[in-house]
Amino acid sequence: MNFNLNLFITPVIALGLVLLAYFYSRKRVESHPAYHKYLILVGSLAFFFNWAWEVTQGPLYAGFKFDLAHISFCGLASVADMLMVYALLFGFGLIYKDVFWIKKLTIRGVLWLMLAGWLGAILAEIRHTSAGNWAYADAMPLLPWVDAGLLPVLQFTLLPTIIFFLTKKIVKFDTLKQSK
Template sequence: MSRLWEDASRTPLATTLARIFIAAVVFNYPWERAQSTLYVARDGTSIPWWQCFSMSLGDGLLVLLMFCIGWIWFGQPGWFQHPGLRGYALMAVTGLVMIIPLEWIMIYGAKWWSYTAEMPLIPGVAVGVSSVAQMLLLPPLIFRVVTIWHR
């Protein structure tokens, strides 16, 4: 049972989860701030820093979910330390599966904000390229940083 609570490098699971979440928030917040110029709030104003921070907390939860999916898929919590092609594919697929519907719901369903004319959209799904790129590019970086942090 104790192995369940430790990853491959013998780091307690709670520490691994905290490191993933912290790294995800730290890397996602600047991205959220940078892309905030491509969105407008419901009332037509620019997106404030605190909303970008709250979105980076949500991004942190998405990366934790990605970690859990990888753990279930590969059967080990340390899967991200040496992801290989299968691990990177899992990151890409889960990133797409999570962010496309979530972004669509927030823009077109809940209408929390909308895109400016400068936001490039992905044809067929009409979601912003920057949010999809964020979920494809940052998780491998986050997991690499956490792997180094474990050492």
């Protein structure tokens, strides 16, 4: 793992876009406290699940050790992953014209979400491995033709759907309304 400025470009852009989407969506909801609780739940689940996944798949990256430096790197990667989950939440919110779109999550919506996560993860993995930000160990299974790691691609194909499904089960959506 190579700490360099290039590693932070995508998360900084994602943070800027997420902040813009946050304020845009905030203007369109009736209850700001409920909106904030909703976003805190999504962010907490996103960070926790991605951190657990990052640490678990760590040995599939070259030079990974279970030490403070590498576990911290997994924490930073999880913050970036959380921002990407927010980007999906807000992006689909714009498409559906409702930031609370997960309350009516359908099979078709899940498939679109998984496709977006799959494509985004492949592009991110190609970008970061080609830039030398990280490298895979020999044990990492690779997707043919793109040489992206299978586990990081599965991470962003599956985890956002799990996070949004759990959020849908936990949140009382009758208290959350999009204003007209």
